[in-house]
């Protein structure tokens with residue numbers, strides 16, 4: 319479950335996001351849309367605790383993000399919410415397997431155990447990369463790198479998946495593969511999905527579209543789409 323109450327965030331006078339109330343029940347798949355610059359990435363970063371609102375509250379289940387310190391948040395959000403961005407942000411000096419298990423190694427709330435490797439390999443198998451776990455990311459294709467990034471986001475079985483245009487750099491075939499993986503996970507785990515997308519072709523796969531333009535109370539609204 320995700321709930322926003324009286325949320326207000328601005329970078330400067332020319333950009334303000336204001337959301338009186340927004341609730342997504344567990345298992346909802348929401349597409350975040352709106353014209354360029356209306357605040358979609360900002361919205362994802364607020365939900366991920368990467369940005370702090372100027373005022374208001376953000377609940378991820380029982381976790382109220384604004385009550386936690388920066389370091390507590392870093393620990394907690396990996397457990398609650400998996401993040402997938404358009405840039406895959408994999409570490410090229412770690413193998414695919416080590417990239418996937420990295421959140422478990424660096425996060426004190428999570429435990430890295432022997433079974434963790436098994437879980438990572440299972441995930442990699444499920445996205446068709448079972449044979450490539452010893453490779454380094456720079457030896458993979460774009461689509462494969464994004465699949466590794468998704469496995470890393472799913473390693474702690476988060477109940478919420480936050481995705482910022484995860485298919486933006488991919489061709490149609492890879493786009494469909496990635497979307498299938500994300501949707502299958504959310505179905506299997508009843509996870510809540512929040513995905514920024516510009517791709518209107520895929521909107522009917524979601525339960526809900528949230529056009530962020532309606533919450534953008536900036537003085538100068540941008541519209542490039």
Ligand SMILES: Nc1ncnc2c1ncn2[C@@H]1O[C@H](COP(=O)(O)OP(=O)(O)OP(=O)(O)O)[C@@H](O)[C@H]1O
Nearest residue numbers: 329330333352353354355356357358359360361540
């Ligand atoms: N760090 C920052 N400091 C100041 N302004 C910022 C910062 N990051 C983004 N902005 C501004 O805030 C607004 C919202 O940015 P954001 O990246 O959330 O938009 P978006 O809807 O994701 O855009 P796009 O569809 O083009 O990716 C934009 O006007 C942008 O210029």
